[in-house]
Every structure is written in structure tokens, then in C-alpha cells.
Amino acid sequence: MSKLGRKIINTPRAPKSIGPYNQGVAVNNTLYISGQLGLDPDTMLFAGDDVESQTHQSLKNIREVVQSAGFTMRDVVKTTLLLADMNDFGKVNTIYAQYFADPYPARATYQVECLPKIDENTLWLELVPRPVIHQSNDSLELPTIVSSLHVRIYKTLSIAKTTDSSCMNPLLDVLTGFDNTGNVHLWSSEILLAHSMFFDCLYPGLWNELYNNFGDHPIENVCELCAGMTGAAGLAISLRKYSNIFKTSYVLITDGNDQCVASISSIIEHNSKRLLDNCNLNQDFLLHMDVKNIRWPEDSSRSSSSLIAELDESLVHRFDLIIAADCFFDQSYHLSMLNTINRLLSLQSGSTFLAISPLRGNSLHNFINLAYRMEQTYSWTVKLIPPSDYLSSQFISYLIDESNRVQFNDSELDNKIGHLIAFTRTN
Incomplete structure (x- = not known):
């Protein structure tokens, strides 16, 4: 033979x-x-x-x-x-x-009911923005602008249909531990924050904060906290073009959950070619991205002086801009989160912590009140800016119209669309 x-x-x-x-x-x-x-x-x-x-x-x-x-x-x-x-x-x-x-x-x-997919039990995301718009233009069609940040989310988890509920246990296990809410879905506040990085004209109040704080020095080092499974906002900043405000050289995306950290790493890998192409557009634009597990202790677990995440010395007071989205709902972590933000944020005047979050009962107000009390200690000013003061009125109308055309009063608007939180370093 x-x-x-x-x-x-x-x-x-x-x-x-x-x-x-x-x-x-x-x-x-x-x-x-x-x-x-x-x-x-x-x-x-x-x-x-x-x-x-x-x-x-x-x-x-x-x-x-x-x-x-x-x-x-x-x-x-x-x-x-x-x-x-x-x-x-x-x-x-x-x-x-x-x-x-x-x-x-x-x-x-x-x-067929399902097909095997890539990297089982992972989730990744791709942002596909249109060119960045730096100034408002009344002739632009708002729906086109809004939909121009295309978010593709790929969840690659296949589960055979069965009457045996035990097969769901691994999924339920994901939802226990340190701040696992990022494993559940992509928060709307995260999408708003990511979208804001591409479309200045729709977020005038947010960009006023950035221009005022970074008028004399650019943003070079950025950290996203509590980034969940996608790190969409951190990825959006990484995809921004080089500008007077953003001369980003280092972006750190973090979460306190190991599965979220693994998922973010996968997302960055899947977007590596686009990130490299973005760098190649400007020979002076060299970007390093990193993903780390950063978690802080529960407020009741230690004395107040030790309520802070364990950080590499290289990260202490390194970041010009720290961003986050909808991560203030658990009040038992408020103090340690504030301590960690202060430890990561650069001491240079104008360095900023920026976040978007709905009120979620009293939790956001309690976080802000605690931050107010620490203004002198941490040399920062604290602002809580309602949607009507940082979003364009045209954009708010669009968001409301797209929410099943429900008519919101001011109170409902505050709860449905995230507030802008801004801490700014002072001299």
C-alpha cells in the first residue's frame, strides 16, 4: 500500500x-x-x-x-x-x-442552534468611530453622529440546552466576589463616556472641564477604574487622534475582578492592529496600554488610614486623567475608592478624575458628599454636574426620544442619564 x-x-x-x-x-x-x-x-x-x-x-x-x-x-x-x-x-x-x-x-x-466561537467564556468589544468632530456644527444630522460610535460586543460562551440547571453554576459563580457587576453587561454610562471621547460637540460641559484643566499641559497618562468586561471608555481614549489636549502615551485599564481583567486583555489584543495604525498616523505618537487588577478593601474591613488599594510605586500620582463609569452604587467601598483615586491622581494642578453615573438612590450623593469633605485634605475641587449642564440639549432630546419615547420629568432624567463627576487638583 x-x-x-x-x-x-x-x-x-x-x-x-x-x-x-x-x-x-x-x-x-x-x-x-x-x-x-x-x-x-x-x-x-x-x-x-x-x-x-x-x-x-x-x-x-x-x-x-x-x-x-x-x-x-x-x-x-x-x-x-x-x-x-x-x-x-x-x-x-x-x-x-x-x-x-x-x-x-x-x-x-x-x-443550527449554535456554533463554536473564539476564546470560549470570553467577551470582547470593538469601537468603530467616525472621524472626531471638534466643533459644533448645526448642519450635522444628530442621529448619524450618535450612531456613528458602533459598539460590537462579542460574547463567546456556548451552553447546550439542557434541563439540568447545574450547567449554569459556572455562570452564577462569576457574579460573586469583588464588584462583579461589570460581568453582567455594558453600562450605558460607559457608552456615554466612550462616546464623549469622539464627539466634543455633544458633551460641551464635559469638554469645558477638560479644556479648562488641561489648557497648559496635555493629558499623557490615563487610567480607567472599574472598567468591567470591556473597558470601552479606556479603549476610546486610546483610539483618539493626537491633539493639543490628548497626547496620550500610557493607558491603564483596571478592574477588581480577574475575569474582567482577562476580558479587557482580550479586547486590547483584538484591537491591537487598529491601535497600531492609530499610532502610525503620527510618528511622535507612541502608546503603551496595560491592564491590571486593582481592588480596594471594604470600608469596614480596616482602619480608615489603610483603606486603599495596593499599588505599584510606578503608579502612584502618575495619572493626569482618571475615568470611571457607574461604579458608586456600593457605599461600603466609597472611602477606599476615594483614597485610591487620590493615590493614583497626579499632584499637578488640573489633573482630573472624571466619571459618569446615574444617581442610583442616595449612593452617588453620599459618594460626592464624602469627596466634598476631603477637598482640603486631598487638594481637589469636587463637582457634580447634571445631564442638562454637560450634554447638549439636542443630544438629551435625542436620548429621551430613543428611550421608547417616554417623557421624563427632571427627576427621572437625573436617574436615567448619568451625571458628570469631576475632581480637579488644585495648587
Whole structure:
């Protein structure tokens, strides 16, 4: 019996293998190809949210593997299509015909409940902003601007349907421990904070704070606290263009939960090419990003003088700007959080802690009142700015109209749309 001639096919022009398999295996004159999702091989992110984009990308990936093995698409004799929804078959079929010619290969098509995805049990995010708008322009269409920060969230966790509820235990375990709320979903305040980094004109009060505080020195070092599973706001700052205000060289994104830290690291890795391209636009723009687990003790667990997170000495008083979103609901951590903010924030006049958060009962007011009492001790001024004073009126109207067109009174508006919190270092 003659020995089989086997050749492994792997090409950088198709998504890299994400498990114990190869893109393709050629045995003598027959090529076997592993299944392909609609992933861009450069970013390992889905090519789009729609079935058309993902179909095109899947077939392009298959074509790259076929050509890498020395074949063409005319050599394909059998295909299998797996669809999440058979209602998409017409769209997929139209695109499919663009990649194959008569005589067409044999084909089978199935609707499946789920497919394996990348990095099981992780979640990552991609921000796709339009060009930054620095000044207000009345001719701009607000819905276009608002929707121009496209947030793609990929949660890669597959669970087989079963009547055995024990399979859910690992998921429930994620929601216990230190401040695990970031594992639940992406807070709207985080989206507002991320969006504000791209669209100055919609957040005039927020940007007035930044321009006033950093008029004589730029923002170079940035830290996001309590970043949850995505670190969207920190990522947004990393994607900003070099400017008079932002000359960012170091961005640290943190959370106190190990799974959140792992997820943020995955997000940065998936966005590494875009971050590098952003740096290459300006040769003087060198950005280093880091992710750390920073957690502070519960206020009742120690004496007040020791209520602070354990920090590397290199981080002490390093950051010009510290940001956070909706992380003040647990009042048992307020004092230690304030101590940690003070320890991280640069001592230079104008250095700023900036956050967005809804009131959540009395918790935000209690946090602000405690910060007020520490103004002299920590040499900072404290502001709590309502939505009507930092968002443009046009943007507020848009947000209200999009919230199921519910008419909010002032009190409800304060609870639904986050307030702006600003601590500014004084001399």
C-alpha cells in the first residue's frame, strides 16, 4: 500500500486556527478544509453584524485556503453551509453564487442552534468611530453622529440546552466576589463616556472641564477604574487622534475582578492592529496600554488610614486623567475608592478624575458628599454636574426620544442619564 502524502495548509490570509486543528489538510490530490466563520484574519473580529458581510468574509477565507493549497474554487466538489437562521438562506445563496461557477459543487445546507466561537467564556468589544468632530456644527444630522460610535460586543460562551440547571453554576459563580457587576453587561454610562471621547460637540460641559484643566499641559497618562468586561471608555481614549489636549502615551485599564481583567486583555489584543495604525498616523505618537487588577478593601474591613488599594510605586500620582463609569452604587467601598483615586491622581494642578453615573438612590450623593469633605485634605475641587449642564440639549432630546419615547420629568432624567463627576487638583 502506498503511503498517504499529507500536507498541512495554514495561511495568514485566512483566520488563524483557534483550536487543535489546521485551516486545511491536503491528502494526495484531495483538500479538506476546516469550517470558516466570517472573521477578518487581520483583527479576528467578525467582518460585520449582518449576514451579508459575514458570508462574504467566510467565502473569502475559504478561497484563500483553497488557493494556498494550489487549487481554485472551480476545484471544489462539495460544500456544507451552516446557518443560524434559515430565513437568511436567500441572501447567503445570492452571495454564494458570486464565488462559484457552473458546474457548481454539491451542497448541503442546515440550520443550527449554535456554533463554536473564539476564546470560549470570553467577551470582547470593538469601537468603530467616525472621524472626531471638534466643533459644533448645526448642519450635522444628530442621529448619524450618535450612531456613528458602533459598539460590537462579542460574547463567546456556548451552553447546550439542557434541563439540568447545574450547567449554569459556572455562570452564577462569576457574579460573586469583588464588584462583579461589570460581568453582567455594558453600562450605558460607559457608552456615554466612550462616546464623549469622539464627539466634543455633544458633551460641551464635559469638554469645558477638560479644556479648562488641561489648557497648559496635555493629558499623557490615563487610567480607567472599574472598567468591567470591556473597558470601552479606556479603549476610546486610546483610539483618539493626537491633539493639543490628548497626547496620550500610557493607558491603564483596571478592574477588581480577574475575569474582567482577562476580558479587557482580550479586547486590547483584538484591537491591537487598529491601535497600531492609530499610532502610525503620527510618528511622535507612541502608546503603551496595560491592564491590571486593582481592588480596594471594604470600608469596614480596616482602619480608615489603610483603606486603599495596593499599588505599584510606578503608579502612584502618575495619572493626569482618571475615568470611571457607574461604579458608586456600593457605599461600603466609597472611602477606599476615594483614597485610591487620590493615590493614583497626579499632584499637578488640573489633573482630573472624571466619571459618569446615574444617581442610583442616595449612593452617588453620599459618594460626592464624602469627596466634598476631603477637598482640603486631598487638594481637589469636587463637582457634580447634571445631564442638562454637560450634554447638549439636542443630544438629551435625542436620548429621551430613543428611550421608547417616554417623557421624563427632571427627576427621572437625573436617574436615567448619568451625571458628570469631576475632581480637579488644585495648587
